[in-house]
Amino acid sequence: MTERLTIRRPDDWHVHLRDGAMLSAVARYTARQFARAIIMPNLSPPVTDVAAAAAYRDRILAALPAGSDFTPLMTCYLTDAADAQEIARGFETGVWAACKLYPANATTNSAHGVTDIRALGPVLETLQRIGMPLLIHGEVTDPEVDFFDREKVFIDRTLGHLVRDFPALKIVLEHITTAEAVDFVTAAGPTVAATITPQHLHLNRNALFAGGLQPHAFCLPVVKRERHRLAVRAAAVSGSAKFFLGTDTAPHVRERKEMACGCAGIFNAPYALESYLAVFEEEGALERFEGFASEHGARFYGLPLNEGTVTLERRAVTVPDLLGAGETAVVPFHAGQTLAWQLVD
Numbered sequence: 001m002t003e004r005l006t007i008r009r010p011d012d013w014h015v016h017l018r019d020g021a022m023l024s025a026v027a028r029y030t031a032r033q034f035a036r037a038i039i040m041p042n043l044s045p046p047v048t049d050v051a052a053a054a055a056y057r058d059r060i061l062a063a064l065p066a067g068s069d070f071t072p073l074m075t076c077y078l079t080d081a082a083d084a085q086e087i088a089r090g091f092e093t094g095v096w097a098a099c100k101l102y103p104a105n106a107t108t109n110s111a112h113g114v115t116d117i118r119a120l121g122p123v124l125e126t127l128q129r130i131g132m133p134l135l136i137h138g139e140v141t142d143p144e145v146d147f148f149d150r151e152k153v154f155i156d157r158t159l160g161h162l163v164r165d166f167p168a169l170k171i172v173l174e175h176i177t178t179a180e181a182v183d184f185v186t187a188a189g190p191t192v193a194a195t196i197t198p199q200h201l202h203l204n205r206n207a208l209f210a211g212g213l214q215p216h217a218f219c220l221p222v223v224k225r226e227r228h229r230l231a232v233r234a235a236a237v238s239g240s241a242k243f244f245l246g247t248d249t250a251p252h253v254r255e256r257k258e259m260a261c262g263c264a265g266i267f268n269a270p271y272a273l274e275s276y277l278a279v280f281e282e283e284g285a286l287e288r289f290e291g292f293a294s295e296h297g298a299r300f301y302g303l304p305l306n307e308g309t310v311t312l313e314r315r316a317v318t319v320p321d322l323l324g325a326g327e328t329a330v331v332p333f334h335a336g337q338t339l340a341w342q343l344v345d
């Protein structure tokens with residue numbers, strides 16, 4: 001039995017760090033596990049211009065523990081008013097690593113998102129030309145569509161056209177949850193990739209209702225049927241360079257989860273590597289973990305691989321029921337459960 005696993009330092013390609021007290025409380029968890037992370041721009045108000053992104057990056061750096069060498073990679077929140085020149089300037093000056101497309105009202109703080117993707121043509125042309133990745137929350141918001149079909153319908157109605165119209169545009173379909181997404185990304189050319197969260201590897205939709213309504217299993221896109229979970233797991237451990245680690249860690253204070261109309265989002269940052277590693281071990285794919293966690297994403301983004309390594313060892317850890325207090329009290333993913341591996345400091 002493998003007792004220790006050492007891999008190149010990993011990156012997290014999808015993180016919500018929030019702002020203010022929550023940022024101060026959670027930044028250290030991501031910075032402890034990962035060398036770099038793609039930081040989502042869905043603050044209120046959203047991060048739509050270069051100055052706001054640079055200021056947010058400074059707040060993140062200020063929130064890190066002393067001695068941390070963590071690098072936040074900032075993203076631009078696309079709106080209907082997105083300005084191609086501002087975006088290009090932010091990318092070329094190294095402030096932005098990517099653009100994030102939220103269909104309007106698809107998820108937390110997406111009210112300013114895009115209402116008509118086709119109207120973004122000039123922006124997408126620019127991204128394609130300068131090699132700036134487009135990160136997509138791939139769900140329709142059409143109330144006629146069954147909630148569990150939102151991702152599949154987005155692929156059918158929008159993503160296929162987008163990939164055909166912008167064949168050289170780098171697209172990351174974020175936090176994929178369905179067999180249809182796995183199939184689409186697998187069949188597409190090398191410009192299309194996907195991130196995968198730990199919760200979509202561990203949970204199917206039964207988790208939402210097991211023993212009563214379970215708000216801490218609620219995230220967007222919502223967890224799906226078992227056959228979809230199995231397809232996403234197979235993709236993650238396949239070794240394909242199209243699939244890489246993106247936790248979508250999304251902390252909300254406990255009260256905002258455990259209420260009527262509770263928020264979507266799972267806070268998985270504290271034990272993210274441990275959570276993913278459990279899946280790779282169950283799938284007999286420990287030797288493919290490094291590619292998923294530390295190589296595929298950087299190569300897709302065109303960034304250098306990290307120097308240095310991290311080590312995980314087989315040592316059981318019980319995940320706390322609650323982390324933080326007051327306005328930062330958050331229930332972590334796997335709360336109360338025992339995981340078999342631990343990241344060694």
Ligand code: NCD
Nearest residue numbers: 016107108219220250264265
């Ligand atoms: C995210 C959040 O809370 O910001 N929530 C979530 O369920 N994943 C937004 C998002 O990525 O959809």
Ligand code: ZN
Nearest residue numbers: 016040248250
């Ligand atoms: Zn997210």
